[in-house]
């Protein structure tokens with residue numbers, strides 16, 4: 406049995422899987438009928454429990470900056486966006502206003518009649534107006550669908566379900582897999598039932614998570630334009646690892662990034678090209694984001710991919 410088949414057979418699917426399938430199917434059908442391309446963005450990091458009644462977890466640094474920013478740029482580019490994100494991580498639009506700063510958006514004003522009004526802080530009005538306008542347009546067109554996960558198993562079940570549901574839309578779908586997915590987990594049968602006691606040093610026995618890229622590309626959604634991300638902290642291995650991933654799974658693009666410099670530079674690797682995208686200091690100071698360039702490049706590649714698929718009669 407393939408390791409991913411075994412993984413799914415040993416884990417319990419999320420309770421909302423059926424509803425997610427139904428909403429993805431309806432969302433995709435409606436937007437394809439309106440001529441929009443679909444992008445499925447995964448964002449944030451997965452969590453792995455260390456106990457059955459879990460008190461402790463293995464977590465991931467990702468806050469979903471890449472995914473949430475990219476989702477906004479895809480919306481700007483006319484895509485309908487399905488946004489699978491870690492609960493509590495950054496989301497498109499609200500990401501501009503971190504919750505810890507939310508009270509700074511507001512100010513109190515004493516009125517002549519003795520009452521006090523709450524107003525938007527004048528310095529925040531331009532940004533708020535700009536974001537709110539975009540958000541309202543997206544709401545009106547209903548081009549953004551949110552799906553949440555927390556654990557590795559929820560993420561993997563949802564990934565498979567969404568991929569299978571989108572498969573009938575073929576090359577019009579882009580899979581943009583920016584989430585940071587745990588490479589290790591403890592199988593359910595090996596999880597201690599109760600909270601691990603702290604009266605002895607802790608040794609963890611983690612097994613490797615199944616690699617889902619192979620079934621995703623070969624079985625679940627073979628005709629889509631698939632973009633994976635490769636993160637490393639060692640400059641010396643990143644290029645080789647990204648190339649290996651592309652060769653192994655035969656998908657369309659690997660976006661490689663280094664943890665420390667990921668907001669300034671990435672390399673887009675395709676079977677025929679290796680292109681660096683980078684942001685100058687002045688672009689970053691002006692508040693521009695690298696995701697704008699990543700998404701613009703991918704849109705061009707995706708259009709080309711769709712055209713080739715049409716010419717080969719490979720459409721649905």
Ligand code: PAZ
Nearest residue numbers: 467468469470471583585634635636
């Ligand atoms: O969420 P974030 O913006 O802080 O980080 C984004 C990222 C580094 C998780 C993403 O660009 C990425 O590389 N995802 C794949 C990670 C991996 O190789 O598992």
